[in-house]
Amino acid sequence: MRIDRLRAKNVRNFRDVELQPGARLNVISGPNAAGKTTLLEAIHLLARARSFRTACIEEVVHRQTPGLQITARIEHGEDGRLDTGIERGEGRWMLRYAGETVKSISAHARKFPLVLVTPDSQQLLLGEPKLRRHWLDWSLFHVEQGYVALWREYHRALRHRNHLLKVSAPGSELEVWEVLMGRSGEALDAARRQFIENLQQELTGLYRTLALGDTPAIGLEQGWRAEGGLGEELLRNRRADLQTGHTRCGPHRADVSFRISEADLAAWYSRGQCKEFIVLLMLAQAAVFAACTGEEPLFLVDDFAAEMDGPAQVRLFGLLESRRGQSFLTCAQAAEAWGSVCRTTRFHVEHGAVAKC
Ligand SMILES: Nc1ncnc2c1ncn2[C@@H]1O[C@H](COP(=O)(O)OP(=O)(O)O)[C@@H](O)[C@H]1O
Ligand SMILES: [Mg+2]
Structure with missing residues (x-):
């Protein structure tokens, strides 16, 4: 447009x-x-x-x-x-x-x-994981039709589970929500993973066009232990979660990482390099939007x-x-x-x- x-x-x-x-x-x-x-x-x-x-x-x-x-x-x-x-x-x-x-x-x-880059956009590299999750979710909202419904389903189940944890509800009540969180949470994670993969591909193309050398790697830390399913992990953590009164694992704790030669990009790059990276990342994001939505x-x-x-x-x-x-x-x-x-x-x-x- x-x-x-x-x-x-x-x-x-x-x-x-x-x-x-x-x-x-x-x-x-x-x-x-x-x-x-x-x-x-x-x-x-x-x-x-x-x-x-x-x-x-x-x-x-x-x-x-x-x-x-x-x-x-x-x-x-x-x-x-x-x-x-x-x-x-x-x-x-x-x-x-x-x-x-x-x-x-x-x-x-x-x-x-619309994709926007301001001097504050560097917060995406330096700020809290919450900022990166928000950026990721907002990006997916644009490119993936069913994402919002999935996001709402997961967060509704998370709210219920957290409430039950606070009142020390029995396991049988927690289980219903854990199953739902497992299902919607894993689907959320799969959509995020696909988006990051597309983004990485576009970013690599831009780095190649500019002959800038190694492309930084974008990673997704999914928010729970990589080896198992989310449902199992919630079950495993139930006792500890009952003590803290909230759910400590799941896609609501996910983060996006940006790394260059195995190092954290924000710690390794100069401010100027970070700025250039952010503009390129956002251009890659715009390209993914265009490819997914036309x-x-x-x-x-x-x-x-x-x-x-x-x-x-x-x-x-x-x-x-x-x-x-x-x-x-x-x-x-x-x-x-x-x-x-x-x-x-x-x-x-x-x-x-x-x-x-
Ligand atoms: N509500 C307002 N009413 C009138 N002027 C405003 C208002 N808010 C900001 N300004 C003024 O608008 C001007 C334009 O700001 P800005 O767009 O940030 O400029 P630039 O990006 O060109 O440096 C500034 O001088 C600012 O003080
Ligand atoms: Mg200005």
């Missing part, structure tokens, strides 16, 4: 801006505080009805106004050309897609696939040049330029620094205005 026209009214420092992005790579440059990230935020709001910068969506509304409006004309592979928009007026938020009010944000998000996701990179040296910037810029789907990147400097820009649509943002270069 792609955005052909975007209009943002009263979004942070923008009173009313309109732009017609190109079908491939769009570069948004401008000085600090010009509103570059705000433009990506506006696209993110359209896709997810939330910001990636703040949990409080109200912060995005221009300070001196009560409401905001973001509209876009998009070209969607399946639905064709249509209008979508989000607005806040009279105290409430409303998201529309093709003339209809959106009732399910998650169904809408599936229609509006729809190229939008690819957004905020502060593209930050932390990367010149050669890394040139390499990744080239990849973004050759991407089939639509991409948006923001940076402080003009894109000419990275070579030919003939296939790139460029915008300059300053003093709350956006101009095509």
Whole structure:
């Protein structure tokens, strides 16, 4: 899918801006505080009805106004050309897609696939396992139809088991949920494994294209002992779990590992290398989405040049330029620094205005 026209009214420092992005790579440059990230935020709001910068969506509304409006004309592979928009007026938020009010944000998000890289994305390498699990689940939600139902089934059974553990219920009551957790948990794990395998394949392809040497290995730590089934493991752990009052193994304790030459990537790589890896990982993710759904996701990179040296910037810029789907990147400097820009649509943002270069 792609955005052909975007209009943002009263979004942070923008009173009313309109732009017609190109079908491939769009570069948004401008000085600090010009509103570059705000433009990506506006696209993110359209896709997810939330910001990636703040949990409080109200912060995005221009300070001196009560409401905001973001509209876009998009070209969607399946639905064709249509209008979508989000607005806040009279105290409430409303998201529309093709003339209809959106009732399910998650169904809408599936229609509006988007992959985002911000300077915070490095947390995927450095942060808690919970962040990586969330990323994995969110990715699978986009590519695997039945994943959400499976996820809900597993977590429902987990909640029941945890409750029964807390009240020291007899084994006969625990067993029902353990069987259910075993079945749905192993299916969750299989879907995750398949996704990681696809991701690894795409990532290897990108490393080969750029002649970057060894590709980091993406691994899945499934959350229970590898040798047995989950149901058996739950049974084995029952007595210990009754003591702690919660379930200590299962896909809710899974983690994703990133390793290079047997070492933990985050500990081995420099910040700049981590940044380059994250952009490549997300490009691989976008490629998996496209292969599984037939729809190229939008690819957004905020502060593209930050932390990367010149050669890394040139390499990744080239990849973004050759991407089939639509991409948006923001940076402080003009894109000419990275070579030919003939296939790139460029915008300059300053003093709350956006101009095509
Ligand atoms: N609710 C708001 N109303 C008005 N201006 C805002 C609001 N929120 C943030 N700003 C301002 O918007 C400007 C744009 O920020 P940002 O998009 O982060 O800039 P850039 O990414 O170009 O550095 C900043 O000067 C910021 O202070
Ligand atoms: Mg910014």
